[in-house]
Amino acid sequence: MNADADSAATVRFLLDGEVTALTDIAPTRTVLQVLREDLGRTGSKEGCAEGDCGACTVVVAERHEGGVRYRAVNSCIQFAPSLDGKALITVESLKGPDGSLHPVQQAIVDGHASQCGFCTPGFVMSLFALFKTRSAPSRQEINDALAGNLCRCTGYRPIVDAAQVMYELARSIPEAKLDWMSAPAGSRSVAARGAEAEFAGRLADLERKDDLVIIHEGGAFHSPRTLSAFASLRERMPAARILAGGTDLGTWVTKQYRGLGDVLSIGSVAELKRTAVTATHIEIGAAVALTDAHLLLAEHYPGLDTLFRRFASPPIRNAGTLGGNIANGSPIGDSMPCLIALGATVVLNRGANRRELPLEALYLAYQRTAMEAGEFVSQVRVPLPQKESVFRAWKISKRFDQDISTLCGAFMLRLDGGGIAEARVAFGGMAATPRRAAACEAALTRRPWNEATRDAAMAALALDYQPIDDLRGTARYRMKVAQNLLRRLWLETGPGGGAVVTRLADLRGVLA
Ligand SMILES: Cc1cc2nc3c(=O)[nH]c(=O)nc-3n(C[C@H](O)[C@H](O)[C@H](O)COP(=O)(O)OP(=O)(O)OC[C@H]3O[C@@H](n4cnc5c(N)ncnc54)[C@H](O)[C@@H]3O)c2cc1C
Ligand code: FES
Ligand code: FES
CATH class of the missing domain: 3.10.20.30 (Beta-grasp domain)
Known part of the structure; x- marks a missing residue:
């Protein structure tokens, strides 16, 4: 030193x-x-x-x-x-x-x-x-x-x-x-x-005027400061590991004793650290910390606030990025079901080219994404809330704080009078990738929002998912809880349902 x-x-x-x-x-x-x-x-x-x-x-x-x-x-x-x-x-x-x-x-x-x-x-x-x-x-x-x-x-x-x-x-x-x-x-x-x-x-x-480049026996480390420099390095080094906040990659090194080989850090790329709100979308750069991304998203979708407070812990959210969560694509990651239900898209860059995919299309199979050699996630785009839309998301885990989800369910309904004009439902922890529930969505869409529709949507979930048994929950438990989240959605957003929730909240207030 x-x-x-x-x-x-x-x-x-x-x-x-x-x-x-x-x-x-x-x-x-x-x-x-x-x-x-x-x-x-x-x-x-x-x-x-x-x-x-x-x-x-x-x-x-x-x-x-x-x-x-x-x-x-x-x-x-x-x-x-x-x-x-x-x-x-x-x-x-x-x-x-x-x-x-x-x-x-x-x-x-x-x-x-x-x-x-x-x-x-x-x-x-x-x-x-x-x-x-x-x-x-x-x-x-x-x-x-x-x-x-x-x-x-x-x-x-x-x-x-x-x-x-x-x-x-x-x-x-x-x-x-x-x-x-x-x-x-x-x-x-x-x-x-x-x-x-x-x-x-x-x-x-x-403040650095040049890029940080460390050549070490385990591999080279590059930390470019512009998007174009990062993109061209990525094209030249498609096998290099992209490092964002390191909250996933750090544990590869400290727990699994894995080397990372060549590393391209996105942490200093100014363009990827930006957020914007346009007339139609919330745009979040891939290097934006989860803390900042969550704050911005919850401003527009207050239904995300509690879930985001339960996402890891402040130190993890301060270092980890939304882009890293999405690129890692863990089946039990929490951002993806929420963003998929919100209709988010992901922007992938390669060199000077970029393409935009619905987020659900990024996930092909367990730990396999549609990202091609030389591509990387540069941005996530989330549509702004539409009139008459309601959004809810719930994380189910054994501890309230700092725990990985057993499952995570997210629901977006666009209501039209007493009916559901559009439904987007996505779950984490129910399949090998974060995934939409197509049969459940079909059971909800263009139907009156009543108990019969709710029951049909709950039953349809069994067509969408065959969850696994693991230490966090059995397949039966996961399916039951996922179906119960639809019941909760009905209680909170169905006609008269809000009143039930308000009465429960009042009761809790009296008992507190
Ligand atoms: C204690 C702890 C608790 C956690 N709790 C939760 C939780 O509650 N919910 C949850 O969802 N996750 C949780 N995580 C996982 C982790 O924090 C998130 O997945 C985080 O968002 C990863 O982002 P990162 O920036 O740290 O990614 P990194 O670790 O830097 O990278 C993760 C992966 O994504 C790739 N990558 C990163 N950025 C890009 C990019 N722009 N383009 C292409 N590939 C890229 C990397 O190469 C790597 O494979 C937890 C982790 C820890 C250690
Ligand atoms: S030693 Fe770092 S969080 Fe436990
Ligand atoms: S871990 Fe320090 S007092 Fe409990």
Whole structure:
């Protein structure tokens, strides 16, 4: 590691205000390995090495819309090159120059919320990310922020309490002592804002003018910055592995000890990091993080909000991309059934050419897609909601937070008076690929939305799917639950059905 190194092959990032440079780094060396083994910073722990437990949580800061954006990620499955041009904040970074504890740490100590040495650093870093992104989170938002941090032995309540107290502690810090670390999101402190502007400036100085290219014995790593550069590399290297957020690929390396060979990273391609809302569509670039994609989609389809909160955890959603979820095409992935039901299309690029497919047409068989050699996913296009359309999606899994779906069902109905003009139904976890339920859709389309139609649609699901038995659920269970989701759809959207749901919600309110 050489702080002065400045070549196309050197990964450079800020750590505690200093530029840290990684030269000759294996592109699949994880951020956690760099921290613990190369830099001797052992505060971040390894619990699972697969993004599940949160013991390794760190915060990555980068320039965003003129300011700085802070996001928690799992350092165990992030590859070191992903830090290039950013700032890394670890649990060791939090204490003040005079040794004083950060408000997050102090709140944990005061509230007796410190637990074992494995989980606590991760909890602290998830809370720090929350501290820097929300000014007054609700208890629900705090729970959501901690969804990726597991404690296997004690309780979460003191930690959630500490999350509320940390803001009070920050407010009691004299203005002169506030800096960008100790000022929470939305702070009006002039000193803190000045310090943050300076921090943004230091990040701007790190911005790369050339592409990061690492040639290593395990394979070459290219991180181009434009779409055309990426597309032409992809054409030249069709066998190379595309790396987006690495939340799937990271586990290949850390759990299966697989090499990735040559890697093309899309993480720095500016055009692929954009979103847009046109007169007809929501457009999401392949390198847009799930966090941002979900926010935008749920703005237009509020029925997605709960499902997206249950998609992995904030650190996974901060690193992982919608494009990676779609390209990976896992039969139990959560985005695909939702997007298919919404009528989304996927844009595939090869060189200067592009073609657009209905998303369901991308999936040919288990782990086989219609992507041809040299092609890649560049964008997802989701139609804007139509008048009279209702959309619902539900994820069924054993745990509420941070769990893989047993199945996931998504339903879009366009209602016309008392009837269904159009129905799109898609499931994950019911077949070898995410798939539409053609027979079920036929049983719903151009029918009155009544109990007879509901029952026919439930029965038709048995023609659409022959689900498998596995550790997450038996075939019988999956079919029963899928059919019950149609019953739930009826309860929520059928004539008078909304009233049933409202009455249930009222009852829950009374019982709470
Ligand atoms: C702890 C944990 C929990 C998870 N929970 C969920 C969950 O609840 N629901 C769910 O659906 N998923 C879940 N996942 C899976 C994963 O987070 C998602 O699939 C994620 O969206 C993958 O995106 P990525 O950017 O990280 O992809 P990467 O890991 O970078 O890539 C995934 C695959 O897609 C390919 N690829 C990536 N981008 C492109 C592109 N633009 N064009 C062509 N190919 C491309 C890569 O080559 C690779 O084969 C979880 C993963 C972990 C580790
Ligand atoms: S070590 Fe468990 S999430 Fe990273
Ligand atoms: S895992 Fe740390 S106290 Fe339970």
